[in-house]
Amino acid sequence: MISLTSPVRTWAHGWPAGLKLAGLCAATLVLFFIESVPAHLAIFGAVLGVYALPGRVFLATGMRRLRLLWPFILVVMLWHLWEGSVAQGVAICLRLLSAVALANLVTMTTRLTDMIAVIRWLAAPLRRVGLETRALELAVALTIRMTPVLAEKGELLSASWRARARRRAGWRILLPFTLLALDDADHVAEALKARGGLGN
Amino acid sequence: MSGVSFRIAGKEILRGVSLDVDVARLGVVGRNGSGKSTLARLVAGLVAPSEGRVRVNGKELAADRRAALSEVGILFQNPDHQIIFPSVLEEVAFGLGQQGMGRREAEAEAREVLARFGKAHWEEAAVAGLSQGQKHLVCLMAVVAMEPKLLILDEPYAGLDIPTRRQLMRYLGRYEGALLHISHDPEDLAGYDHVIWLEMGGVAREGAAEAVLAAYRDEMERLGARDDISDLAG
Amino acid sequence: MERNVALIALFAALIAALGLIPQITLAFGVPITAQSLGVMLCGTVLGARRGALAVLLFVLLVAMGLPLLAGGRGGLGVFASPTVGFVLGFPVAAFVTGWIVERWRGAPLTLVAGVASALGGIVVLYAFGVAGLAVVLEKSLQEALALVTAFIPGDVLKAAIAGMLTSALARARPQSVLSRADAG
Numbered sequence: 001m002i003s004l005t006s007p008v009r010t011w012a013h014g015w016p017a018g019l020k021l022a023g024l025c026a027a028t029l030v031l032f033f034i035e036s037v038p039a040h041l042a043i044f045g046a047v048l049g050v051y052a053l054p055g056r057v058f059l060a061t062g063m064r065r066l067r068l069l070w071p072f073i074l075v076v077m078l079w080h081l082w083e084g085s086v087a088q089g090v091a092i093c094l095r096l097l098s099a100v101a102l103a104n105l106v107t108m109t110t111r112l113t114d115m116i117a118v119i120r121w122l123a124a125p126l127r128r129v130g131l132e133t134r135a136l137e138l139a140v141a142l143t144i145r146m147t148p149v150l151a152e153k154g155e156l157l158s159a160s161w162r163a164r165a166r167r168r169a170g171w172r173i174l175l176p177f178t179l180l181a182l183d184d185a186d187h188v189a190e191a192l193k194a195r196g197g198l199g200n
Numbered sequence: 201m202s203g204v205s206f207r208i209a210g211k212e213i214l215r216g217v218s219l220d221v222d223v224a225r226l227g228v229v230g231r232n233g234s235g236k237s238t239l240a241r242l243v244a245g246l247v248a249p250s251e252g253r254v255r256v257n258g259k260e261l262a263a264d265r266r267a268a269l270s271e272v273g274i275l276f277q278n279p280d281h282q283i284i285f286p287s288v289l290e291e292v293a294f295g296l297g298q299q300g301m302g303r304r305e306a307e308a309e310a311r312e313v314l315a316r317f318g319k320a321h322w323e324e325a326a327v328a329g330l331s332q333g334q335k336h337l338v339c340l341m342a343v344v345a346m347e348p349k350l351l352i353l354d355e356p357y358a359g360l361d362i363p364t365r366r367q368l369m370r371y372l373g374r375y376e377g378a379l380l381h382i383s384h385d386p387e388d389l390a391g392y393d394h395v396i397w398l399e400m401g402g403v404a405r406e407g408a409a410e411a412v413l414a415a416y417r418d419e420m421e422r423l424g425a426r427d428d429i430s431d432l433a434g
Numbered sequence: 435m436e437r438n439v440a441l442i443a444l445f446a447a448l449i450a451a452l453g454l455i456p457q458i459t460l461a462f463g464v465p466i467t468a469q470s471l472g473v474m475l476c477g478t479v480l481g482a483r484r485g486a487l488a489v490l491l492f493v494l495l496v497a498m499g500l501p502l503l504a505g506g507r508g509g510l511g512v513f514a515s516p517t518v519g520f521v522l523g524f525p526v527a528a529f530v531t532g533w534i535v536e537r538w539r540g541a542p543l544t545l546v547a548g549v550a551s552a553l554g555g556i557v558v559l560y561a562f563g564v565a566g567l568a569v570v571l572e573k574s575l576q577e578a579l580a581l582v583t584a585f586i587p588g589d590v591l592k593a594a595i596a597g598m599l600t601s602a603l604a605r606a607r608p609q610s611v612l613s614r615a616d617a618g
Binding site for chain 1: 241244246265266269272273274276278280281282283284285286294295298342343346
């Protein structure tokens with residue numbers, strides 16, 4: 001499965017993920033305390049500037065992700081236009097765009113393996129229950145592996161329906177689909193046990 | 201089909217395939233990954249070609265799903281990925297309901313289909329309790345009930361033991377409509393009217409069964425002596 | 435132990451796969467995204483603990499940068515966006531749904547699962563979702579609620595479907611509905 005990490009390599013790709021995440025939390029917190037429109041404009045401009053640094057492709061991808069927010073921007077602006085508090089509306093929208101853009105920036109410059117390493121580090125205090133963290137890593141890997149497999153089986157079921165029906169599949173298709181997931185879980189559990197299992 | 205190409209995410213699965221066939225028993229042979237399953241889906245109208253046209257009996261089935269139901273039926277490899285309903289009767293009656301029959305009518309017709317196959321006692325059976333071969337049969341009955349003029353079989357014998365395979369073969373041999381049988385195993389297609397050999401998305405050879413299958417077998421043996429299994433796709 | 439891990443992973447994969455495959459249409463031709471239905475099913479089928487863990491795993495993967503939310507959305511941006519409340523509320527919704535199905539034994543499963551899905555997947559989920567919306571968009575709770583009321587009827591339908599699916603599942607293969615299968 002393709003993650004959202006950008007193939008365009010930046011210097012940020014090499015920074016430790018934990019630091020980037022901590023920085024993001026701090027930045028988002030600060031953003032929420034800023035009220036003035038000019039400040040938010042400056043911040044958003046700076047964020048866009050950072051996006052532009054690695055090149056057009058990176059910037060274009062970033063913009064595409066931000067575009068998903070348009071319904072909210074629309075609703076907020078209409079709301080505040082109606083209420084006569086346009087400045088506040090603009091501030092809210094800019095803050096939203098900046099926060100999401102910064103968060104996406106971290107996602108785009110951090111590889112999946114680095115994220116998993118952070119999770120492992122965060123879970124370390126739970127290591128008194130030692131086995132739990134191994135199970136977590138395994139679960140992550142399993143889900144990533146099995147999602148495309150299940151999706152493919154879902155397509156097959158869908159094809160089987162469409163081959164006999166005039167319209168696309170209805171909700172009933174979720175019945176065999178759920179059964180497939182349950183069966184796969186059994187097979188996977190068996191395979192796990194056969195290869196050493198998780199103990200316990 | 202004429203000049204048909206099919207692409208998924210930029211990868212060409214079929215390239216410029218043109219076929220004009222009119223026989224009762226048509227076979228399609230080829231290695232795994234040659235595009236056979238895609239061909240099956242194109243003929244069934246489940247997908248539309250990226251380029252070119254596909255017509256069955258003059259109709260383009262990808263667009264005309266209504267006609268598709270009575271023109272073409274398709275049987276896939278794994279019954280576990282095909283059976284939608286938990287009971288045999290529901291599964292067989294499903295397509296009939298989709299063809300316009302009311303619920304009672306569809307169930308009555310489904311019972312008749314079961315009887316025709318000598319499986320009237322399967323009416324209340326739960327699919328979950330059936331063997332692999334029995335599930336294959338349920339899929340066959342569900343499709344045959346709709347009386348399609350052309351039955352497409354996509355590797356129907358995959359993973360079946362010898363007796364089950366023979367029994368299924370017998371049921372299929374009795375089919376009155378046309379068959380389009382896709383397989384990687386030339387044994388399945390012996391005695392067919394016309395065989396098409398698909399190779400890497402294009403037609404390598406087509407013609408009388410014996411000749412094409414012999415050539416195919418030789419080529420497969422030759423490739424078996426090599427080691428292209430080591431080659432990665434991307 | 436392996437079985438639990440496998441079940442949790444597979445159901446997380448199920449929710450993800452539901453985001454990948456195209457929308458399912460309801461009887462009247464209205465398309466719905468099946469993901470929230472998947473969350474409800476995690477609760478009704480796996481029960482409170484495993485169901486919540488499965489959904490939590492899913493949310494974790496989204497946070498790590500996988501585009502698993504319907505429409506190919508994912509990454510940390512989701513958690514800074516107005517829908518953050520809904521995403522964070524998913525695991526809680528699954529837990530509540532599962533908890534009700536596990537405890538309420540007196541009534542037919544369709545009803546139990548349907549009501550549980552509604553209480554978990556709508557009441558609890560929307561509580562989180564509306565709160566998140568209110569914070570991110572700087573609106574009052576009532577205002578935020580007004581923004582999402584349009585989606586509620588669709589979700590009520592989903593809860594009903596979840597109920598029917600759960601009981602169909604129990605009929606098709608009784609041991610599969612794990613929220614009822616074992617002691618807890």
